[in-house]
Amino acid sequence: MLRIHGLVKRYGARTALDALDLELPTGQWVALLGPNGAGKSTLFQVLTGLFAADAGDVTVDRLSLRTQATQALRHIGVVFQQMSLDLDLSVRRNLQFHADLHGLPRAVAAERIAEGCAALGIAGDLSRPVRELSGGNRRKVELVRALLHRPKLLLMDEPTVGLDPKSRRDLLAAIRADVAARGSTVLWATHLVEEAEAADRVLVLHRGRLLADGTPADVTAALGGAKLEQAFIHATTSPEKTAA
Numbered sequence: 001m002l003r004i005h006g007l008v009k010r011y012g013a014r015t016a017l018d019a020l021d022l023e024l025p026t027g028q029w030v031a032l033l034g035p036n037g038a039g040k041s042t043l044f045q046v047l048t049g050l051f052a053a054d055a056g057d058v059t060v061d062r063l064s065l066r067t068q069a070t071q072a073l074r075h076i077g078v079v080f081q082q083m084s085l086d087l088d089l090s091v092r093r094n095l096q097f098h099a100d101l102h103g104l105p106r107a108v109a110a111e112r113i114a115e116g117c118a119a120l121g122i123a124g125d126l127s128r129p130v131r132e133l134s135g136g137n138r139r140k141v142e143l144v145r146a147l148l149h150r151p152k153l154l155l156m157d158e159p160t161v162g163l164d165p166k167s168r169r170d171l172l173a174a175i176r177a178d179v180a181a182r183g184s185t186v187l188w189a190t191h192l193v194e195e196a197e198a199a200d201r202v203l204v205l206h207r208g209r210l211l212a213d214g215t216p217a218d219v220t221a222a223l224g225g226a227k228l229e230q231a232f233i234h235a236t237t238s239p240e241k242t243a244a
Ligand SMILES: Nc1ncnc2c1ncn2[C@@H]1O[C@H](COP(=O)(O)OP(=O)(O)OP(=O)(O)O)[C@@H](O)[C@H]1O
Pocket: 011, 014, 015, 016, 034, 035, 036, 037, 038, 039, 040, 041, 042, 043, 191
């Protein structure tokens, strides 16, 4: 579904992504675990076409981001770290706007908006301006929006930051349900080890390179700790550690 080969992104002299290779198959929920500054947001910005890479290739469903960006981006849904809804528009208008951008027929959009909001328990907020919603419910609107065009690949950049445990659990459950129902592929950036522990696969990113890749148990073992949290902290704070 997603193939990344030799991806490099530099900011001046700083290398944020350092020849990154990665393949994600269909139907996997993958946690991208990395400390502050690891390169998670940079990777998302490249994958969503906001920044061009300095080197390397990315394909989404075999479509190249370099030469077939418009088609490739149609398969991607994204929730960025910073909230990106229009605060003055209603939830419905925000969602409708996104559906229009993707050329969804109005009837299909209305059905998906109603269904998505009901699944996340925000159907009662459809007519309210986003400004009036709690942070957790705004996030849920962003998730409904990201799924409206039924993307094959869903990118979520630390979507649970600032959410209470119930909202976090609801969001995770909604993602799980989407993976199970549609076989979508999810790349979920986080620095919360407990979230990564629940994923099918964990990637540990540090200084723009992958330190480990596998099930939570595999990654814990590969990084040499008894628990994932301990292994992660150790691996990402020892200066001599480089890619596996
Ligand atoms: N616009 C920019 N200009 C210069 N350097 C940048 C810029 N954006 C990111 N960086 C640097 O690139 C590296 C990767 O940053 P990035 O924001 O991708 O990490 P992250 O894993 O998303 O971190 P966080 O968990 O704090 O969001 C860091 O060293 C950061 O300082």
